[in-house]
Amino acid sequence: MKIDGRPHRTIWRDGDGRVAIIDQTRLPHRFETVVLEDVAAAAHAIAAMLVRGAPLIGATAAYGMALAMRDDPSDAALAAARARLMATRPTAVNLRWALDDMTQRLAALAPDRRAPAAFARAAAVCDEDVAINTAIGEHGLALVRQAPEARGDTVNILTHCNAGWLATVDMGTATAPIYLAHDAGIPVHVWVDETRPRNQGAALTAWELGRHGVPHTVIVDNAGGHLMQHGRVDLCFVGTDRTTATGDVCNKIGTYLKALAAHDNGVPFYVCLPSPTIDWSLRDGADIPIEERAGEEVSHVTGLTEDGELARVLLPPQASPVANPAFDVTPARLVSGLITERGIAPATAEGLAALFPEHARAA
Amino acid sequence: MKIDGRPHRTIWRDGDGRVAIIDQTRLPHRFETVVLEDVAAAAHAIAAMLVRGAPLIGATAAYGMALAMRDDPSDAALAAARARLMATRPTAVNLRWALDDMTQRLAALAPDRRAPAAFARAAAVCDEDVAINTAIGEHGLALVRQAPEARGDTVNILTHCNAGWLATVDMGTATAPIYLAHDAGIPVHVWVDETRPRNQGAALTAWELGRHGVPHTVIVDNAGGHLMQHGRVDLCFVGTDRTTATGDVCNKIGTYLKALAAHDNGVPFYVCLPSPTIDWSLRDGADIPIEERAGEEVSHVTGLTEDGELARVLLPPQASPVANPAFDVTPARLVSGLITERGIAPATAEGLAALFPEHARAA
Numbered sequence: 001m002k003i004d005g006r007p008h009r010t011i012w013r014d015g016d017g018r019v020a021i022i023d024q025t026r027l028p029h030r031f032e033t034v035v036l037e038d039v040a041a042a043a044h045a046i047a048a049m050l051v052r053g054a055p056l057i058g059a060t061a062a063y064g065m066a067l068a069m070r071d072d073p074s075d076a077a078l079a080a081a082r083a084r085l086m087a088t089r090p091t092a093v094n095l096r097w098a099l100d101d102m103t104q105r106l107a108a109l110a111p112d113r114r115a116p117a118a119f120a121r122a123a124a125v126c127d128e129d130v131a132i133n134t135a136i137g138e139h140g141l142a143l144v145r146q147a148p149e150a151r152g153d154t155v156n157i158l159t160h161c162n163a164g165w166l167a168t169v170d171m172g173t174a175t176a177p178i179y180l181a182h183d184a185g186i187p188v189h190v191w192v193d194e195t196r197p198r199n200q201g202a203a204l205t206a207w208e209l210g211r212h213g214v215p216h217t218v219i220v221d222n223a224g225g226h227l228m229q230h231g232r233v234d235l236c237f238v239g240t241d242r243t244t245a246t247g248d249v250c251n252k253i254g255t256y257l258k259a260l261a262a263h264d265n266g267v268p269f270y271v272c273l274p275s276p277t278i279d280w281s282l283r284d285g286a287d288i289p290i291e292e293r294a295g296e297e298v299s300h301v302t303g304l305t306e307d308g309e310l311a312r313v314l315l316p317p318q319a320s321p322v323a324n325p326a327f328d329v330t331p332a333r334l335v336s337g338l339i340t341e342r343g344i345a346p347a348t349a350e351g352l353a354a355l356f357p358e359h360a361r362a363a
Numbered sequence: 364m365k366i367d368g369r370p371h372r373t374i375w376r377d378g379d380g381r382v383a384i385i386d387q388t389r390l391p392h393r394f395e396t397v398v399l400e401d402v403a404a405a406a407h408a409i410a411a412m413l414v415r416g417a418p419l420i421g422a423t424a425a426y427g428m429a430l431a432m433r434d435d436p437s438d439a440a441l442a443a444a445r446a447r448l449m450a451t452r453p454t455a456v457n458l459r460w461a462l463d464d465m466t467q468r469l470a471a472l473a474p475d476r477r478a479p480a481a482f483a484r485a486a487a488v489c490d491e492d493v494a495i496n497t498a499i500g501e502h503g504l505a506l507v508r509q510a511p512e513a514r515g516d517t518v519n520i521l522t523h524c525n526a527g528w529l530a531t532v533d534m535g536t537a538t539a540p541i542y543l544a545h546d547a548g549i550p551v552h553v554w555v556d557e558t559r560p561r562n563q564g565a566a567l568t569a570w571e572l573g574r575h576g577v578p579h580t581v582i583v584d585n586a587g588g589h590l591m592q593h594g595r596v597d598l599c600f601v602g603t604d605r606t607t608a609t610g611d612v613c614n615k616i617g618t619y620l621k622a623l624a625a626h627d628n629g630v631p632f633y634v635c636l637p638s639p640t641i642d643w644s645l646r647d648g649a650d651i652p653i654e655e656r657a658g659e660e661v662s663h664v665t666g667l668t669e670d671g672e673l674a675r676v677l678l679p680p681q682a683s684p685v686a687n688p689a690f691d692v693t694p695a696r697l698v699s700g701l702i703t704e705r706g707i708a709p710a711t712a713e714g715l716a717a718l719f720p721e722h723a724r725a726a
Contacts, residue, residue, distance in 0.1 A: 028680040194559065194661070197583045202683075210682055217685065219685070220617070221584050254588070256589065257624060260627055261619070261620060298581060303676025313667055315565045316570075317569055322581045324586075328588060
């Protein structure tokens with residue numbers, strides 16, 4: 001999407017062919033790009049969340065494999081690169097998908113052909129992601145157009161965390177319908193959940209919507225239920241890190257609470273997901289392992305001081321223990337539909353199987 | 364309750380008879396007390412939230428009236444003090460209750476008798492609050508004892524915001540059962556919701572529980588639903604700023620989301636309230652005016668830097684608009700019971716009327 005009028009992606013090859021990313025840990029107050037010099041840098045970028053979001057993690061992992069092959073195209077290096085990248089984030093199913101895809105293709109080639117094939121495949125992974133997100137956006141756009149408020153009034157859409165273009169290669173998943181609606185001239189306004197503890201909503205979603213020119217308002221995670229009670233939310237669009245074959249949705253912690261409120265107030269709650277995010281091996285969301293992240297993500301907050309410096313401050317008493325479960329699971333019964341690149345499926349095993357019969361058969 | 368072993372209240376008269384409070388805006392990183400020199404200082408303490416929590420606001424307003432009478436016991440000064448204090452916080456029903464009570468008593472007296480009577484009445488308001496909270500604590504303690512986990516295991520209690528002793532004169536409302544259980548040797552552990560935007564959970568509840576020695580863990584507001592899904596919450600105790608005669612509960616923004624999650628997971632959700640918090644004139648929570656507070660409470664966070672200084676940092680992009688509804692309303696249907704000083708009422712008009720027939724008749 002656009003940054004101040006200029007189209008951008010989250011991962012790209014620069015004029016010298018080097019792989020570059022936006023350091024998302026510095027947003028929204030600093031816009032800095034980083035060159036990934038080798039597979040170690042790619043693994044670090046994923047683990048330290050310079051890049052985040054399931055699709056962008058997958059794309060970065062694909063380029064990480066390509067960088068590894070450029071430096072050493074041996075079978076041993078291929079296996080080591082896969083293992084190193086796989087260990088960075090346990091919850092992201094796209095990571096496994098991208099690494100398995102790359103490994104399978106590259107293992108079949110002679111070592112001297114692996115590096116160029118890997119770079120070509122990584123570029124294709126990126127282009128496929130954009131194509132998938134655009135298709136998700138078009139299916140979601142139909143829902144925005146159907147909202148009664150679209151006839152003359154503003155359509156108010158709530159989103160949680162960042163399933164925006166910054167979480168993908170471009171377009172985003174939950175934001176794809178929003179960008180398409182905005183660019184088509186439909187008046188949309190986005191309620192942006194701050195998304196504690198890492199504040200991806202306040203820091204990333206607000207930044208990317210603002211830079212593209214989409215009207216939005218930042219709210220604390222506590223506020224969404226109240227807004228829904230008062231008819232101020234017309235639609236919810238969220239992303240997912242992993243969705244089961246039965247439609248249970250694992251996403252950023254707090255998504256479940258918003259789904260409960262949407263259900264209680266008759267607000268449609270849609271999950272936007274590229275099909276690689278579906279884990280066909282799982283039938284129950286309760287089986288998804290939930291990443292417990294460092295407590296300092298909760299206890300410490302980074303922001304901009306009045307002097308324009310980035311500073312990190314402690315909120316609770318130094319002595320108080322902190323817990324930090326990073327994701328939760330929204331049961332399928334609370335989900336109005338799953339917006340995939342092939343269309344909108346009911347959040348049921350049958351609904352997903354009808355859209356993806358090849359996977360449903362394999363499972 | 365105790366601060367490092369020494370009993371304390373939130374408002375008191377010092378050795379020289381001056382009215383003193385804890386500056387709660389400086390907690391948890393600084394413990395500072397402030398002397399209220401006059402009614403203007405009392406109004407400022409309420410408006411700027413040096414004191415907060417419905418019962419403590421009422422007690423501070425009562426002392427504010429006493430300070431006004433000390434300086435000028437005329438009818439005009441009485442009316443002016445009432446108006447000035449009334450304007451500080453629109454949502455708190457205890458504020459109106461305390462001011463009406465003081466005004467009625469003082470107007471009936473000759474001016475030269477007003478100041479001593481006002482100080483005596485303010486002290487009585489404080490003692491009554493402690494007695495009410497102790498009674499709430501005893502009724503709530505019975506629920507903690509009944510929890511299956513109380514037989515040998517730890518009872519896990521979730522609370523939102525600060526309805527602790529810092530929100531009252533002493534004991535707290537939602538914390539009263541917790542302190543009584545802890546002091547009685549029942550193993551309790553408290554999940555402390557951070558409570559964005561003002562972080563009263565992280566800053567105040569965690570501080571007071573820690574200083575009294577109660578085991579607790581700070582979590583982001585997004586986490587409670589996930590913990591309930593996994594059986595890690597046995598009971599919820601929250602406070603309220605205003606409850607209708609029908610049992611709809613107005614409390615800190617986000618309470619409604621926790622009540623939805625508790626209901627969805629079969630976790631008992633209790634509201635602890637002194638009866639002055641009940642607004643007998645209201646039959647529908649939707650009629651409660653919701654205070655919209657300054658956006659900078661959302662956009663800026665204050666905490667402790669690594670250098671040990673208090674610093675305020677900006678989270679979202681400077682250009683992003685922010686909204687800050689401060690309260691929400693939890694419908695009575697989601698409330699397991701209302702714990703009052705007279706016992707536990709079902710959250711219904713009939714339930715409250717049975718415990719408080721004198722008010723129900725008057726309404």
